[in-house]
Amino acid sequence: MRVGALDVDIGGFNLFNRLRSFCILAAMEPTEAELIAAVLKGDAASFEPLVEKYSPRVFATARRYARRESEVEDIVQEVWLKAFQKLASFRGEAPFEHWLMRLAVRTCYDFLRGHQRNRETTFSEITEAEGDWLERFALQPESAPENADAARQLIERVLEQLSPAARLVITLLEIEDRSVKEIAKLTGWSVPLVKVRAFRARAEMRKILAKIAKEKYL
Amino acid sequence: MNLNELQRKLLAAGRSNPPSDTVPYGFQTRVMARLRSQALPDGWTGWARGLWRAAVPCLGIMLLIGAWSYLATPTPTSVDLSQDFENTVLAAANQQASDSIW
Numbered sequence: 001m002r003v004g005a006l007d008v009d010i011g012g013f014n015l016f017n018r019l020r021s022f023c024i025l026a027a028m029e030p031t032e033a034e035l036i037a038a039v040l041k042g043d044a045a046s047f048e049p050l051v052e053k054y055s056p057r058v059f060a061t062a063r064r065y066a067r068r069e070s071e072v073e074d075i076v077q078e079v080w081l082k083a084f085q086k087l088a089s090f091r092g093e094a095p096f097e098h099w100l101m102r103l104a105v106r107t108c109y110d111f112l113r114g115h116q117r118n119r120e121t122t123f124s125e126i127t128e129a130e131g132d133w134l135e136r137f138a139l140q141p142e143s144a145p146e147n148a149d150a151a152r153q154l155i156e157r158v159l160e161q162l163s164p165a166a167r168l169v170i171t172l173l174e175i176e177d178r179s180v181k182e183i184a185k186l187t188g189w190s191v192p193l194v195k196v197r198a199f200r201a202r203a204e205m206r207k208i209l210a211k212i213a214k215e216k217y218l
Numbered sequence: 219m220n221l222n223e224l225q226r227k228l229l230a231a232g233r234s235n236p237p238s239d240t241v242p243y244g245f246q247t248r249v250m251a252r253l254r255s256q257a258l259p260d261g262w263t264g265w266a267r268g269l270w271r272a273a274v275p276c277l278g279i280m281l282l283i284g285a286w287s288y289l290a291t292p293t294p295t296s297v298d299l300s301q302d303f304e305n306t307v308l309a310a311a312n313q314q315a316s317d318s319i320w
Contacts, residue, residue, distance in 0.1 A: 047253060051249055077252070081256075154231070174229045174233075
C-alpha cells in the first residue's frame with residue numbers, strides 16, 4: 001500500500017486505476033451542450049441521454065397536476081416533443097434543466113386549462129377517512145395529523161377544484177415552496193401577476209374549504 | 219371551523235407528499251421512436267411553413283386592394299377603349315407636337 005504515490009492496492013484491488021478509468025470515462029462522455037449541438041445538427045439519437053436523465057424530474061412535475069397515469073405519460077411525452085422541436089430556441093445561457101422545467105410547467109398549465117371542465121363540482125365523494133379527518137380537525141385541530149393519508153387525499157381533492165391558474169400557483173408557491181421570482185420565470189407571468197394570482201388562489205382555496213365545511217356540517 | 223388552520227394543515231399535507239418520479243418501463247424508447255419519426259425542422263422548412271402561412275393573408279390583401287381599386291376608379295369619360303389606348307400610347311408624341319407649335 002503506497003499511499004504517498006496515490007496507488008492504493010488492497011487485496012489486488014487497485015483503487016487508483018479504477019479512479020483513473022472513471023475519470024477518463026467521465027471525460028469522454030459528451031456534455032449536455034455537445035449533445036444539444038449534435039441534435040441540432042440532425043443526430044436525433046443524441047437526445048436520448050437527455051430524455052433518460054431528466055424524465056424522472058418531468059414525471060414528478062406532471063404527477064402534481066394529473067392524477068391518471070395515462071394523462072401523466074401524455075404530458076411528459078408532449079414536453080419531450082416540444083423540447084425536441086424548440087431545441088433551437090435554447091440559447092444555453094441557463095442550464096438545460098431550467099429551460100426544460102419551464103416547458104414542463106407550461107405544458108402542465110395547458111393541460112389544466114384543457115381539462116378544466118372535468119373538475120369536480122361537489123364534495124359528495126369525500127371518503128369516510130377524509131370525513132373522519134375533517135371531524136377530528138373540527139373537534140380538536142391539533143389532533144388531526146398533517147401526514148395522514150386522508151389529509152393528502154383531501155388536499156388533492158381541493159386542488160382539483162381550483163381554477164388552472166390558482167392550482168398552478170398554489171402548487172408552486174405553497175407545496176413546492178418556490179419563490180415568486182422563480183414562479184414568474186417558470187410560468188412566464190410577471191412578478192406582480194404572480195402575486196395577484198397567489199392572493200386570488202388562496203382566497204379561492206378558502207372558499208372551497210368553506211364549502212366543504214358547509215356541506216359536511218350543515 | 220378554523221379555515222386558515224385547515225388550509226395550513228392541508229398545504230402541509232401536500233408538502234409532505236412529494237409525487238413519485240418513477241419513469242414507466244420503455245418510456246424513453248417510445249419517446250425516441252416518436253422523435254425519430256419526425257425530422258428536426260431545418261431553416262428551409264421554416265421558410266416554407268412561413269410562406270405557406272403568409273399565402274392566405276396575402277391573397278386576402280390582394281383581393282381587397284383589387285376590389286378597392288376597381289370600386290374607387292372614377293367612371294371613364296370615354297367608353298371607347300381603343301381610343302383611350304391610342305391616346306395613352308401616343309401621349310408622348312402629342313406632347314411633342316404641342317410643344318413644337320409653341
